[in-house]
Amino acid sequence: MPDHDHDKDLDMDTNGLSTSASQRPHNVPYIHKIGVPPKQSLFKEFKTTVKGTFSSDDPLRRFKDQPKSRKLVLVLEAIFPILEWGRSYNIKKFRGDLIAGLTIASLCIPQDIGYSKLANVASQYGLYSSFVPPLIYAFMGSSRDMVIGPVAVVSLLLGTLVRNEFDPVTQTDEYLRLIFTATFFAGITQATLGFFRLGFLIDFLSHAAVVGFMGGAAITIALQQLKGFLGINPKHFTKHTDIISVMKAVFKSAHHGWNWQTIVFATSFLAFLLIAKYIGKKKPKLFWVPAIAPLISVILSTFFVYITHANDDGVSIVGKFDKRINPPSLEKIYFSGENLTKGFKIGIVAGIIALTEAVAIGRTFASMKDYQVDGNKEMVALGTMNVVGSMTSCYVATGSFSRSAVNYMAGCQTAVSNIVMSIVVLLTVKFLTPFVKYTPSAILSSIIIAAVIGLIDIDAAILIWKIDKLDFVACMGAFLGVVFKSVETGLLIAIAISFAKILLQVTRPRTAILGKIPQKSVYRNIGQYPEAIKVPGVLIVRIDSAIYFLNSNYTKERILRWLTEEEENLRATYQSDIQFLIVEMAPVTDIDTSGIHALEELHRRLQKRDVQLILANPGQVVLDKLYASGFPDLIGENKIFLTVTDAIHTCSPKLAHEV
Numbered sequence: 001m002p003d004h005d006h007d008k009d010l011d012m013d014t015n016g017l018s019t020s021a022s023q024r025p026h027n028v029p030y031i032h033k034i035g036v037p038p039k040q041s042l043f044k045e046f047k048t049t050v051k052g053t054f055s056s057d058d059p060l061r062r063f064k065d066q067p068k069s070r071k072l073v074l075v076l077e078a079i080f081p082i083l084e085w086g087r088s089y090n091i092k093k094f095r096g097d098l099i100a101g102l103t104i105a106s107l108c109i110p111q112d113i114g115y116s117k118l119a120n121v122a123s124q125y126g127l128y129s130s131f132v133p134p135l136i137y138a139f140m141g142s143s144r145d146m147v148i149g150p151v152a153v154v155s156l157l158l159g160t161l162v163r164n165e166f167d168p169v170t171q172t173d174e175y176l177r178l179i180f181t182a183t184f185f186a187g188i189t190q191a192t193l194g195f196f197r198l199g200f201l202i203d204f205l206s207h208a209a210v211v212g213f214m215g216g217a218a219i220t221i222a223l224q225q226l227k228g229f230l231g232i233n234p235k236h237f238t239k240h241t242d243i244i245s246v247m248k249a250v251f252k253s254a255h256h257g258w259n260w261q262t263i264v265f266a267t268s269f270l271a272f273l274l275i276a277k278y279i280g281k282k283k284p285k286l287f288w289v290p291a292i293a294p295l296i297s298v299i300l301s302t303f304f305v306y307i308t309h310a311n312d313d314g315v316s317i318v319g320k321f322d323k324r325i326n327p328p329s330l331e332k333i334y335f336s337g338e339n340l341t342k343g344f345k346i347g348i349v350a351g352i353i354a355l356t357e358a359v360a361i362g363r364t365f366a367s368m369k370d371y372q373v374d375g376n377k378e379m380v381a382l383g384t385m386n387v388v389g390s391m392t393s394c395y396v397a398t399g400s401f402s403r404s405a406v407n408y409m410a411g412c413q414t415a416v417s418n419i420v421m422s423i424v425v426l427l428t429v430k431f432l433t434p435f436v437k438y439t440p441s442a443i444l445s446s447i448i449i450a451a452v453i454g455l456i457d458i459d460a461a462i463l464i465w466k467i468d469k470l471d472f473v474a475c476m477g478a479f480l481g482v483v484f485k486s487v488e489t490g491l492l493i494a495i496a497i498s499f500a501k502i503l504l505q506v507t508r509p510r511t512a513i514l515g516k517i518p519q520k521s522v523y524r525n526i527g528q529y530p531e532a533i534k535v536p537g538v539l540i541v542r543i544d545s546a547i548y549f550l551n552s553n554y555t556k557e558r559i560l561r562w563l564t565e566e567e568e569n570l571r572a573t574y575q576s577d578i579q580f581l582i583v584e585m586a587p588v589t590d591i592d593t594s595g596i597h598a599l600e601e602l603h604r605r606l607q608k609r610d611v612q613l614i615l616a617n618p619g620q621v622v623l624d625k626l627y628a629s630g631f632p633d634l635i636g637e638n639k640i641f642l643t644v645t646d647a648i649h650t651c652s653p654k655l656a657h658e659v
Helices: 042-054 068-079 082-088 091-118 123-128 132-140 152-163 172-195 199-204 207-224 226-230 243-253 260-282 288-308 338-369 375-390 401-409 416-436 441-455 458-467 469-484 487-507 552-572 593-608 620-629 631-635 644-651 653-658
Strands: 010-012 018-020 147-149 398-400 511-516 523-525 538-543 580-584 612-616
Touching: 068 082, 082 132, 091 123, 091 147, 091 152, 091 288, 091 401, 091 416, 091 441, 123 416, 132 147, 132 375, 132 416, 147 401, 147 416, 152 172, 152 207, 152 338, 152 441, 152 487, 172 199, 172 338, 172 375, 199 338, 199 375, 199 487, 207 226, 207 243, 207 441, 207 458, 207 469, 207 487, 226 243, 226 260, 226 441, 243 469, 260 288, 260 441, 288 416, 288 441, 338 375, 338 398, 338 401, 338 487, 398 401, 401 441, 458 469, 469 487, 511 552, 538 552, 538 644, 552 580, 552 593, 580 644, 593 612, 593 620, 593 631, 612 631, 612 644, 620 631
Parallel strands: 538 580, 580 612
Antiparallel strands: 010 018, 147 398, 511 523, 511 538
16 A cells, blocks of 8 residues: 555745645655654653763663562672673683783782882882782772773872872871872772762863873883982982973982992893883783783892892892781771861872773773773772772772783683782782892882883874874873973863863854755765855855853854855855855754854844844754744744755755756
8 A cells, every 4th residue: 555644744835834745846845844852841851861961871771670689689790790700700711810810910019019119108008009909899890801900100199199298208107198098089089980970070081181191190200210220319319200300300319329230230121121021012922021021020130139238239129028918007097187188189189090091991901802891880899999998008009001901911801810910919918028128129110111111102192193283282281291390280281171172162163154065965064075066045054063151152153254254255246145044953962041042143133134044954952942942933933944955945946956
């Protein structure tokens, strides 16, 4: 049976009047009528908006129509993903996790000892932070590949911010207490963002800003290692992190004498580490070479210092370790007084930076192995492990890219590799710390320098320059702020430029004049398609942004400027004036009251010029608000069309066929 309902559809004739399909001449094209969205209740609209803003998925969907016992299992699996994937765990997977865990442990132990120096805490605290947090993450995290522990950037940031409040040498107890307090609030911040599904907030720190910040932090970290690399007495070294202060301190310390034995140690093993890194990069199958190179460096250098007593000749060594396993530190956290506020502020900053790094790492390796990582669940896991870590003598831990890459290359299957690493760290703290006592500080400096070189991503910076110059400004602003001032200054510059870019793009949206592509019913930007032809008597403008209070006035004025310029060009060439202004609204995702007022003002201004305002293809959200405001009644319901083509055929069918 043929579909006769089509003949009953109403069309718009050239005068905007309704006509049936059976009465329409054959040479008049079919004009689609714009659909008016149904009214939504206030509660339903609010619920839809909140759900779309805070989550792309309904977290309660899995629990619908499930018995109570099943709901309990699902709740536990949501909190502890290990209960879900653990059911299919087998000996084959464990073999891969065991090898990966042992490999990353050999990398993390020397790195943790070195990173603790960046945080200005005793060496054992770095190892503590690679014991408890990874265990908790293994049970609560959703990434199979991410390795948890201290990282260079967060260690430096935390050490710098806390040192501004207390001196780590003369006020050791207060300094350590503030470290634990900041770690506690870093965890609270991360868990809160995840629990309330506010993970989108960390996206305000753009990729370009992060690239610049990480590169600047890498150079700052490397400069800080010159103290250990050259054997400079800490009393003769600066507490500032900017490049000018550091280089001044380095050259001034030359008068007091650098330690040549230390320089030989540091240079030799740095060369060894860089060669190992080069081998691993050129031959991926030899990934284990750069992974175990730091541990080999520590073993060889420690043995050499022990048998030669080089520490008696001025070679600085790590010194004694506390053999205790993560002593409780809950009573050391500030829960009152002005130090509570200090710890809270520092914790928020450190927590967000740690979160940004971890989420990026988790997403990267998840895409490589084609599985999903729940960002909000990750935040809760990271937050929980740092809260518990602050109570067990740990400082802020997060995902490490270098260790995660080694974990991935070593064939890890699940987060059990983190558990294996934690056990190895535990055994190291309990039984091997007496041997670490003689490890030269210069070797730790070499390990850190070799590790942070990878944070300087020149290729990414070049690509940013090619793609977006404003992004490059954000990248370089963050980089220069860190290198020439301080880590926190660079971070503030990165955030400020990122927000400035957002405001610029929102307040100055792109607009374009459209023309008809020859022999097609398609209208495109005449700047992008030179062959596009303008329709005589019609100006077609596209707005490439939502219309809000921040940009509504600019959008209105920009359209009027387009119109004025076009009319001046037409008069100069003795062509007919503009009769219709068509606004293509497909890219307009939303509009507020200020935007609607701007359209109303645009309509009034156009009336004075004898130009009719036409809207084409507004989305459901925009159309719903336009009807709620009564705007269609102001311009006439027959002035809103499904496509630009429909609007052209209705406004000026003769001219449309001539183009």
